[in-house]
Amino acid sequence: MNEDTHSKLMAIKQSFRLFMDGTTSRSMAQKGLGYKINWGVPFHELRKMAMPYAPNYDLAIELWKENIRECKIMATLIMPAERMSIELIDVWTDQPIQQELAEMLAFNLLQHVNFAPTLAYQWMASNRPDRQICAYQLLARLFMKGCEPNDRGLDEYLDQVSIALQHENLGVRHAANVSLQKLAMLNEGYEQRVNELLDGLQTP
Structure with a gap:
């Protein structure tokens, strides 16, 4: 230093x-x-x-x-977002981080990096709650910016988020729900897919 x-x-x-x-x-x-x-x-x-x-x-x-x-x-x-790399973010999150920090990381920094979608989809499938929280908060920010998933990405997201909504960790469930709300706001087609998913989860 x-x-x-x-x-x-x-x-x-x-x-x-x-x-x-x-x-x-x-x-x-x-x-x-x-x-x-x-x-x-x-x-x-x-x-x-x-x-x-x-x-x-x-x-x-x-x-x-x-x-x-x-x-x-x-x-x-x-x-600076342009100097943040996937390798560095892996180092920063080598050990689990607090929920607050996972949210801050997504909001303050990761939504601005050029590999944000790739990281979000990678961490969405992680077995670590902190990375899942970060992923769904990151996706929420991307959806708010108008970023739309392709068909394959949408199917993968809906599969993962349906599991996350039933996660034992409250932070994961909250972040997943926030991302779903933001996706539904993109257009009526996404809103319909979200409603179908939620209806399916409520069906015994």
């Missing part, structure tokens, strides 16, 4: 103390959002704090290495 990146990292970590929210931090801990350090800084504050540093590849790399909630979220905000 060069001196400039190190000084910026130290400044960012010190600034979290100014926004420390013990109540929020304890609430997150009780919900299982377990980081080594969690300052409870609201996302809108983190977004403002990240603006002067973005984009910054080297700083994002160092921030992600920290087992601190705020550092990891800021990494997703300042990483």
Whole structure:
């Protein structure tokens, strides 16, 4: 790490103390959002704090290495999307990540990378809940942008999402449902396919 990146990292970590929210931090801990350090800084504050540093590849790399909630979220905000690779995202998610972070990763960064559809379909079939959550949140963002799946992709998506809607993990079920809602909003044809799927799941 060069001196400039190190000084910026130290400044960012010190600034979290100014926004420390013990109540929020304890609430997150009780919900299982377990980081080594969690300052409870609201996302809108983190977004403002990240603006002067973005984009910054080297700083994002160092921030992600920290087992601190705020550092990891800021990494997703300042990483330049054009420099994010499939190999790097595999490194970043080598170990399971928190649900909040999986959602932030999709919303802040992965929806902007050129391999977003490929990654979403790959992770949709993962046996890891965090990657499934990220995949469905990512698909929701892509559908909102008007990205339509081809016929084969649609069939694969509907097969996987029907399983995800019955997943034991609430976060997976929620993300899958959000993606379905966004797909249905694309046009009446998709809405009909979504309704057929939901009706089928409700049939005993």
